[in-house]
Amino acid sequence: TYVVTDNCIMCKYTDCVEVCPVDCFYEGENTLVIHPDECIDCGVCEPECPADAIRPDTEPDMEQWVEFNRKYSEQWPVITRKKDPMPGYQEMDGQTGKLEKYFS
Numbered sequence: 001t002y003v004v005t006d007n008c009i010m011c012k013y014t015d016c017v018e019v020c021p022v023d024c025f026y027e028g029e030n031t032l033v034i035h036p037d038e039c040i041d042c043g044v045c046e047p048e049c050p051a052d053a054i055r056p057d058t059e060p061d062m063e064q065w066v067e068f069n070r071k072y073s074e075q076w077p078v079i080t081r082k083k084d085p086m087p088g089y090q091e092m093d094g095q096t097g098k099l100e101k102y103f104s
């Protein structure tokens, strides 16, 4: 599966949702997630994210992100249409520690 990671938080460019063939992106207030059981591993969303936030779970240390994506995809509504990114997204893009800051 592919997962949405840290750098989506407080940015939400949403370019990713337009290309997903199975509509498996879900939207929270500050970030998006992918449902790991619905993702068909096609990989087309990965290069679409300007924040480089979408990663394959085959990369190291992805377990926490798979869990994060699974947990919230079961709680949040699906998103299939691109919308404006969050206010201040330019400043937030690339900041570290966003998970700790906004989800603890």
Ligand code: SF4
Binding pocket: 002, 019, 020, 021, 022, 023, 024, 025, 034, 038, 039, 040, 041, 042, 043, 044, 045, 046
């Ligand atoms: Fe959707 Fe493909 Fe991205 Fe999975 S890898 S979220 S199926 S676009």
Ligand code: F3S
Binding pocket: 004, 007, 008, 009, 011, 012, 013, 014, 015, 016, 017, 032, 048, 049, 050, 051, 052, 053, 054
């Ligand atoms: Fe987030 Fe990138 Fe999509 S910032 S909303 S994963 S395009």
